[in-house]
Amino acid sequence: MEIDKAITQSDDERLKTKYKNAIFVIRRALALYSIEEVAFSFNGGKDSTVLLHLLRAGHYLHQKGESHTNQGGPIDHVEFPMRTIYFETASTFTEINSFTYETASTYGLQMDIIRLDFKSGLEALLKANPVKAIFLGVRIGDPTAVGQEQFSPSSPGWPPFMRVNPILDWSYRDVWAFLLTSKVQYCSLYDQGYTSIGSIHDTxxxxxxxxxxxxxxxxxxxxxxxxxxxxxxxxxxxxxxxxxxxxxxxxxxxxxxxxxDINHNILFTASVIAVGDEFLSGTVEDKLGASLCKKLHTLGWAVSQISIVRNDIDSVAEEVERRKGTSDMVFIYGAVGPLHSDVTVAGVAKAFGVRTMAQLPEGITELLHHEKLLMPLVKAAQPLSKLRLEFPDLYIGCYRESRDGPLIVSLQGKDQARTEAAAEALRKKLESGVLH
Incomplete structure (x- = not known):
């Protein structure tokens, strides 16, 4: 097989190691699932082009066995039996479309053309023709790679399937080493200075x-x-x-x-998300947002949008989900900590379909009794969480007006007597003199 022969005869030891590991993942997947139960998501970009040829080599080796490696001659026109999914949109580069269809013809790809957004198209496709696993050209550093492994189940809310990522640990250098060593065709845009291709609107x-x-x-x-x-x-x-x-x-x-465009020289774009009911109620002025935008601008970044969301896990998750596909980086602040109202970490984790890590590591208990920290957040977390259970009808907020300012606890409710009772209960839970 020409791909396997080109890589194994290369002097690039790093490339050979990356190739060997990727082939192992592919062969492992093909051992777990039949060829009818897997699919390949192809978009005409450099990463999916690498994956196409890895799958060709992996399928060949899986069918023939290691004993047949390197014994075959060039088989560029042998049909590739794996089902291939291509999402085509009006914003796709014509060069990408041309390359994709030419590649499909060359290698006999059985392509399913989808002209919907990725999630909706995938739902419709898998409903009509169920598959159990999809090979993806995801690499570490891609916006969608967070929390993924070489075998990762689809995220909550998506159709159930196994995501198989053979080149997850490949670098930009590895991708081009493979393409140039294998001497395979790739989209012509890459010879015109394009290094990462999205839509015609953002590339x-x-x-x-x-x-x-x-x-x-x-x-x-x-x-x-x-x-x-x-x-x-x-x-x-x-x-x-x-x-x-x-x-x-x-x-x-x-x-x-x-x-x-006048912004042609801007290298990166950012979205900013502030989390806090205090911002939305006008109780606290968001000073960090303006400071962050000014700092990013001096670094050559363009801030495309600033949004403020409630202290609510779903609100945070939905906003992060919207922003992570439209910017190179998403900056989020507010509601980060151990308090009951600090939902940002959990919201971000939900948006990426990953687990949260422990917020308070072992050995941090000395902060609870630190003489110079009259009211650290970790000190307030447990009493406030208990208070929230005792007074579920009240809104209990917690914030600082400035970085070094005092911690302010806000108790709001329709019944004044209940609010006063909650304040008195909080005083009893905290050390004398802590609460003013």
Whole structure:
């Protein structure tokens, strides 16, 4: 098999190790599931192109056995029997579409074309043709990779299937080492300076690959595999501005004059989420948001949106879910700590379908009796949690107006007597002099 032969005969020991491990994952999956029970999600990008050829090699080795390795000649046109899913949208690059369909023809891919969003399309597809496992080209560093392993069940709320991630631990360098060593075709956009391809609305050539001809001043871009630092592969996923034409300037790219956005040089975009009922009620002014935006701007980041959500796990999870696919980074603050109202950690975990870690590690009990910390959060957590159980009809909030300011406990309810009773109960739970 030509892929297996090219990699195993390579002098790149790291690549051979990555290849061997990925093939093991693929063969393990094919041992657990029949070929009719698995599918491959292909999007025409570099990662899924790598996965396609790994699956071809893995299926070949699984069928023929190790004893047949390297004995076959080139079989570029042998059909690939695994069901392939392709999500096509109006915002897909024409080059990606062309490459995908050409690849399907070359390797005989049995493609299911879906023109819905990923979740809705997957639900409809699996309802009509159930599969038990889907191979994905997810790598560490991808927005969707958080909490995933090489075999990970689908997230809550999604159709049930096993996510199989053979290249989860591959780097940008590994991807290009495989493509160039195997000498397989990849989408032409990667030769035009694109390093990470999303939709036509959020993808531009990576400025780190930009070059200017000293004689005529024309701008061009080096191919993606020449990016010196693979950690910056998503630097080309800048948000294109929706500003009117008057806000655009004319530049030269690849020798052609065209309008480009004034934000073309912005490398990353961010969303900011503030969590706190106090912000929404106007009790506390959100000063951190403005400070964070100013700091990000000085670093060359563009903040696309700031939102404020309630102290509620589902509210946090839903907002993180909305934002994580539209920005390079999501910054979230507020409601982070051990109090009953601190729901941010649990909300983020729910959005990514992972477990939360312990909020208070062992050995932290000395903070409860620290002389200089009159009212640390960990000291208030247990009494407030008990108070919440005793007075479920009251809203119990906890916040600071400034970083070094006192901890303020807010008790709100319709019955004044109940509110006063809760305040008195809290005084009894805390040390004398702590509560003012």
């Amino acid at each position: 531009v050539p990576n400025d780190l690959l930009c070059t200017r001809n000293t004689k005529d001043g024309k701008i061009s871009f080096k191919p993606a595999y020449l990016l010196p630092d693979g950690r910056l592969e998503r630097a080309g996923r800048a948000r294109k501005s929706s500003a009117p034409a008057s806000a655009k300037s004319t530049a030269v790219s690849n020798g052609d004059a065209k309008a480009v």
